[in-house]
Amino acid sequence: MxxxxxxxxxxxxxxxxxxxxxxxxTVDLGALAGNWRKLASRAPGAECGAVVKADGYGLGQAAVMRALARAGCETFFVANLLEGETARALAPHADVYVFDGVAPGCGPRLAAAGLRPCIGSAAELAEWTALGAALGRRLEAAIHFDTGMNRLGFAPADASAVAEAAVGIEPTLIMSHFLSAQLPDAPVNARQIADFLAARAHFPGVAASMAASSGVFLPQRPHFDLLRPGYALYGGNPTPGAENPMTxxxxxxxxxxxxxxxxxxxxxxxxxxxxxxxxxxxxxxxxxxxxxxxxxxxxxxxxxxxxxxxxxxxxxxxxxxxxxxxxxxxxxxxxxxxxxxxxxxxxxxxxxxxxxxxxxxxxxxxxxxxxxxxxxxxxx
Known part of the structure; x- marks a missing residue:
């Protein structure tokens, strides 16, 4: 050698x-904020939130959230309780949703931090309802429907029963998640949208969300009331096979x-x-x-x-x-x-x-x- x-x-x-x-x-917070505005502009009738889980996709949750809040973002999504507590400290007045839902033993701390779990099972719904009753108020939460991912969420066919069981909480969002949004021609996208619409009908007046980064660009424009982009905010390409529209x-x-x-x-x-x-x-x-x-x-x-x-x-x-x-x-x-x-x-x-x-x-x-x-x- x-x-x-x-x-x-x-x-x-x-x-x-x-x-x-x-x-x-090196993290360009100006580019991050610009990406958020670009995504928001694709759905002028909807609010644009931001997914800041996994330490802001590795770029630093604190810096990312502060930049997005300055840009006008008022709704954030995280994966778990600890990320949610960090988000609450960074954005005291924002709406913060926790994808994990009511994980075992986390209910009291979720409520104390004013976090909104994304509830997707009867056990979570019962626990959140009981906790609210003990606290003397109806606790806020998202209701998550599984339209094809088979990870988390209620079956759309159970939407009527879920709506009846949810009378003890305050649903603020009905949500689902695409499994093939990066493939705009995938037939499953249309089926998921149809299943989600059927479930949503049982929650009149409640905001709905289905589009993450790639979903924002689907031809069906399933923007509903709230976008929840993640990867695209950080410069990732939400449209594989085409030119990256993000900075x-x-x-x-x-x-x-x-x-x-x-x-x-x-x-x-x-x-x-x-x-x-x-x-x-x-x-x-x-x-x-x-x-x-x-x-x-x-x-x-x-x-x-x-x-x-x-x-x-x-x-x-x-x-x-x-x-x-x-x-x-x-x-x-x-x-x-x-x-x-x-x-x-x-x-x-x-x-x-x-x-x-x-x-x-x-x-x-x-x-x-x-x-x-x-x-x-x-x-x-």
Whole structure:
């Protein structure tokens, strides 16, 4: 294994103002707010909420919620009680819905925080009703109908019985969730809408919601009273197969911490899954799967790898993505130096491309972004 020159090893190109972390996640809050406004404009007769679960899809729940609230968002959706309590502290007057519903043992804290569970079972409905009776008031909640996901929710056929049983609570929303909204021609979309309309008829005067990010763009325009986008807010493409209508929100850079020369036949990383077929200049960056970069982006014979942009040139991952490091082939980027920042997500490589190269989805890429990065918020 070769050693680079002394001059190259000591040229760190560092700036005292730069973060000491070897990864930098930049979040454009202005772009986030702009995406929310763009989605809202597609349904002028409906309210546009925001899904901020999973720490604001990995970008920081506090910063995300504050930016969206400033833009005018008044309704937020989270996954669980703890996320809901955080949302309530950040937005004291907002409506906050909890997808988990009334999880066992969570009822009193949900009520204390003024959260609205998305109730989808008889047991949850009975528990929420009983808690309201003990507190001397009808507690607010969404009623969730399962029109095809088979995860959470009442059967639409039971809507009449659910409406009768819900007299002890205050339903504020009737909701369901598409299973194939990313496929605008999928026949199941129309069936789900029909089932949802039938269930909704038993709750006159109660707001309805069905469209998450991709649902906003369906030709049937199932916007109803409230949109609840998530992925699209953060720059993900809600219309796969077509141009992304959303503005990028996140960029990710990592620093080169080591450079070396490899001879023909030398391997890189665990298990030697990649071997040099030519004299190769290799750069190690300080980010890996512990930072949310999928191990499935590993390079191997016959398998496309992840890429980074180094000095304006695309450079492939070589060897296995490890916990803390990724090695790049920078042979075609001779200007690369120790201390340089390289792009993993940004103007050249978007969320969808990184996900595709790793054989995963952009949702996973976003929500797994690690906590070890320095975080920089701009535009808000």
């Amino acid at each position: 070769g050693i680079v020159s002394t001059a190259e090893r000591i040229d760190a190109r560092t700036d005292p103002a730069e973060p000491v972390e070897t990864g930098l996640l 990028p929100v996140v960029s990710l850079s990592a620093r080169i911490i080591s450079l070396r020369a490899l001879g023909v036949g030398e391997t890189v990383g665990y298990d030697g899954v990649w071997a040099a077929t030519r004299p190769t200049r290799a750069a190690t960056i300080g980010a890996g799967y512990a930072d949310g970069l999928p191990i499935s982006a590993t390079a191997a014979p016959g398998k496309a790898a992840g890429e980074a942009v180094v000095g304006g040139r695309r450079c492939a991952f070589i060897g296995r993505v490890s916990m803390d490091y990724i090695v790049l082939d920078v042979t075609e980027a001779p200007e690369a130096r120790r201390g340089d920042w390289v792009e993993l997500l940004g103007a050249t490589i978007d969320i969808e491309e990184l996900a595709g190269r790793a054989r995963t989805i952009g949702y996973e890429v976003l929500t797994r972004l690690g906590r070890r990065y320095a975080r920089r918020y701009v535009g808000g």
